[in-house]
Amino acid sequence: MRHIISILLENEPGALSRVVGLFSQRNFNIETLNVAPTEDPSLSRLTVTTEGDDRVIEQITKHLNKLIDVVKLVDLTEGHHIERELMLVKVKALGASRDEVKRTVDIFRAQIVDVTPSVYTVQITGDAGKLDAFVQAMAPIGILEVGRTGVSGISRGDKILSL
Amino acid sequence: MELLSGADMIARFLQDEGVERIYGYPGGAALHIYDALFRQDKVKHILVRHEQAATHAADGYARASGKPGTVLVTSGPGATNAVTGIATAYMDSIPMVVLCGQVASHLIGEDAFQETDIVGVTRPIVKHSFAIKHPSEIPEVLKKAYYLAATGRPGPVVVDIPKDMTAPTERYEYVYPKKVKIRSYNPVTRGHSGQIKKAVDMMLKARRPVFYTGGGIVTSGASENLTALVKRLGFPITTTLMGIGSYPQTDAQSLGWLGMHGSYESNMAMHHADLIIAIGARFDDRVTNNTSKFCPTAKIVHVDIDPSSISKTVRADVPIVGPADSVINEMISLLQGREMANAEALPEWWTTIDGWRAEREGKLYEPSQPGERLKPQEVIEAVYHITRGEAFVTTDVGQHQMFAAQYYKFDKPNRWITSGGLGTMGFGFPAAMGIKQNFPDDTVVCFTGEGSFQMMMQELSTCKQFGTGVKIINLNNGTLGMVRQWQDLNYKSRHAHSYVESLPDFQKLIEAYGFTALKVEHHDELDAALERTFADNDELVFLDIDVDPREHVYPMQVPLGAMRDMLLSKTERT
Structure with a gap:
């Protein structure tokens, strides 16, 4: 099963490499990885999506917790949560397909953020499934380049991941 | 207020920390530190002939004394030579602090002479590592290094020290930090009482119990308490290779050690047990043999300070995260005034075990005869x-x-x-x-x-x-x-x-x-x-x-078999 693990990490040099290294060292899988500073400059928030059965996920969270640079973590998929990813896509926009791209962008509630005579650059946010669907819809028209941020997430309601 | 150079801070810190002996080998990036050590006489430096030996010597000291060993090496080859010894300490959870010289900060990343990213190289084989960014942080970082190395599940800690951090010309205030706090690191000090109670209830109901204890007993100094607990219950006990000595081996309740080349009676008792009380042991592959055939009738109580050791290879029925010593203590007090539920079962279990012992008695190897090569x-x-x-x-x-x-x-x-x-x-x-x-x-x-x-x-x-x-x-x-x-x-x-x-x-x-x-x-x-x-x-x-x-x-466990599947000699197997 797919899990989204969010981690508050010491904003120290080398901290990220310890997390990433742990995954390769223990033969765990990283599907997406997203990391940025938080409102507290001493902390980064890192969100990783990974696949594994309960036993594997238990080991992943235990080993992550063992890292001295990991301050706190939560497996968002254990409860209700919001999951978002941002994607920038360059698609061919020539002739008849130019309108087709625009229509599909509207259907997905995406935005065209850059235009040339032959290319549209589209920005879209949503969960990973929505982004996958957009990529699929655009594929026949011609995708030139894709940049995805990886999943970021937060739990619903009053539950808070903080110190 | 005392002003010291980074190098003098290191020498002074080692004194204040009570380090008596360090093992090392000098080199360019460590020379300021060596000079500081030369100008004092409290901390003795043992000059080894290869940095790997420095780590093993410090490791041997740590295992024998229970205190962290200290190593000092230079950058590049000095540090990489130490890697095998760091990995050795890591695998056996041995407290050790390794101080590595590093090229000067402005040279880092430029493939300078004798430069290695030793923090990167050692990342998977250390409990934690630090790189010094400013001389003034040396006392606190070193204190953290010793604190991390020795507490919780111990392990090696690497401190990377660029040469400019120890320059004799730059002096900063030195205060020995008596205590440090690391917000993300709070090792447990006792086990969950409810779980311990559950474990004790299971022990009293067991018919074929066996203790299986490991290096965690030695590390946490829990031998005395363990011996008291095992004596109180009258159960058999087997240890891991690392746990040898955690219970007196010449005592009748000791079955010796278990696993790949463990004693016949240990492996047989484990396989047939209905309750395994694992303390400070990690069910590694040299113990369990094939985990899918491991101890089919046993319920498992697993006490360990490291939650990631629990249910890693074999699922625990009663997991208890805590230091061995305090958990055992709590078990002993919970046992006060209580009796075994099936009083007749334990003597029967011992009869079975003594039968296994008798089977192999005097058959372990054939001694040499006069004039022959020794065995x-x-x-x-x-x-x-x-x-x-x-x-x-x-x-x-x-x-x-x-x-x-x-x-x-x-x-x-x-x-x-x-x-x-x-x-x-x-x-x-x-x-x-x-x-x-x-x-x-x-x-x-x-x-x-x-x-x-x-x-x-x-x-x-x-x-x-x-x-x-x-x-x-x-x-x-x-x-x-x-x-x-x-x-x-x-x-x-x-x-x-x-x-x-x-x-x-x-x-x-x-x-x-x-x-x-x-x-x-x-x-x-x-x-x-x-x-x-x-x-x-x-x-x-x-x-x-x-x-x-x-x-x-011999014995030698048969690959992919259960605990009880063993070769007993060149011609016999179970």
């Missing part, structure tokens, strides 16, 4: 007798290690010093050296083989410099015995590169360093040679003993 097993037994079982015993890795574990009986913890997790050949001699230098009044024996010894024999020079009187017992069978055993069993005796051709004349080699070496070729010479070897406790003696190269280590 390695009987050499270990003879050393056990002459040292009255009281020596610190270190080993290298291979057949001699297993024989030493099987035939030297330990009644105290911290005396059996072996590289269990990583299985590092070359560990034994420098570890023995580290122990002897810190425990000069004790007898320190290193069992080794001609293969392992040659990996770290340069330390003879260190022993000469510091007058270190270890006893080296070389079980010389002229082959890499354990490799050969596997080749005999799995490769139709095709001995690919397990034969050590062109062995040196060990006697001449040892004598070149000014030490005594004795050669034993057959059975009749052993007793006199041992008398001579142990005559003077302060003298390094190398005893080179020809032993039978055909000997295999």
Whole structure:
């Protein structure tokens, strides 16, 4: 099963490499990885999506917790949560397909953020499934380049991941 | 207010931390630190002949004393040479602080002379590592390093120190930090009471219980409490290789150690148990054999300080995260005034176990006859007798290690010093050296083989410099015995590169360093040679003993089998 693990990490040099290294060292899988500073400059928030059965996920969270640079973590998929990813896509926009791209962008509630005579650059946010669907819809028209941020997430309601 | 350079802070911190001896080797990036050490005399520096030996010596000291060992090396090759020793300590959860010189900050990343990203290289084999960014943070970082190394589940900590951080011209305020706090690091101090209660209830209801205890008992100093608990319940106990000595092996309730080459009765008792009480052990593959066939009828209580050790390979029914000592203590108090629910079951269980013991009694190996080559097993037994079982015993890795574990009986913890997790050949001699230098009044024996010894024999020079009187017992069978055993069993005796051709004349080699070496070729010479070897406790003696190269280590678990599936000799199996 797919899990989204969010981690508050010491904003120290080398901290990220310890997390990433742990995954390769223990033969765990990283599907997406997203990391940025938080409102507290001493902390980064890192969100990783990974696949594994309960036993594997238990080991992943235990080993992550063992890292001295990991301050706190939560497996968002254990409860209700919001999951978002941002994607920038360059698609061919020539002739008849130019309108087709625009229509599909509207259907997905995406935005065209850059235009040339032959290319549209589209920005879209949503969960990973929505982004996958957009990529699929655009594929026949011609995708030139894709940049995805990886999943970021937060739990619903009053539950808070903080110190 | 006291102003000190980074280098002087390091020397001063080591004094204030109570570090008596450090093991190291100088080099460009560490020279400021070496100069600071030269200008003081409280902390003794032992100059090794290879940085790997520095880590093993510090590791040996740590295992024998329970305190963190300290290593100082220079950047680049100095640091990379230390890597095997760091990994050895990591695998066995040994507290150690490794101070590494590094090229000056402005050169980092430029492939400077003797530059290695040692924090990167060691990342998967340390508990944590630090890189010093400013001289003023040295005292606090070092305190954190010692604190992390020694608490919770101990392990090695690397501190990378760029040369400019120790420059004599830059001085900053020094205060010894008595305490440090790390917000993300709060090792548990006691187990969950509800879980402990549940575990005790299961113990009282058990019909075929067995204790299975590991290095965690030794590390947390829980031997005394463990012994009290096991005595109170009257259960059998087996330990891991790392846990040897955590319960007196000569006691009737001890089944010896378990696993790959563990005792027949240990592995049989585990397989047939209905309750396994695992404390400070981690169910590793050399213990469990095939986990899908592991102990089919047993419920498992697992006590460990490290939550990631619990249910890693074998699922625990009652997991308890906590330090062994305090959990055992709580178990003892919960047992007060309570009785076993099935009083008749335990004696029956012991009858079964005694039956297993009797099956193998006197069949473990065939002793040599007068005039014949010695068997390695009987050499270990003879050393056990002459040292009255009281020596610190270190080993290298291979057949001699297993024989030493099987035939030297330990009644105290911290005396059996072996590289269990990583299985590092070359560990034994420098570890023995580290122990002897810190425990000069004790007898320190290193069992080794001609293969392992040659990996770290340069330390003879260190022993000469510091007058270190270890006893080296070389079980010389002229082959890499354990490799050969596997080749005999799995490769139709095709001995690919397990034969050590062109062995040196060990006697001449040892004598070149000014030490005594004795050669034993057959059975009749052993007793006199041992008398001579142990005559003077302060003298390094190398005893080179020809032993039978055909000997295999048994019992040996059958690959992919259950705990009970064992080869018992070249012709018998369960």
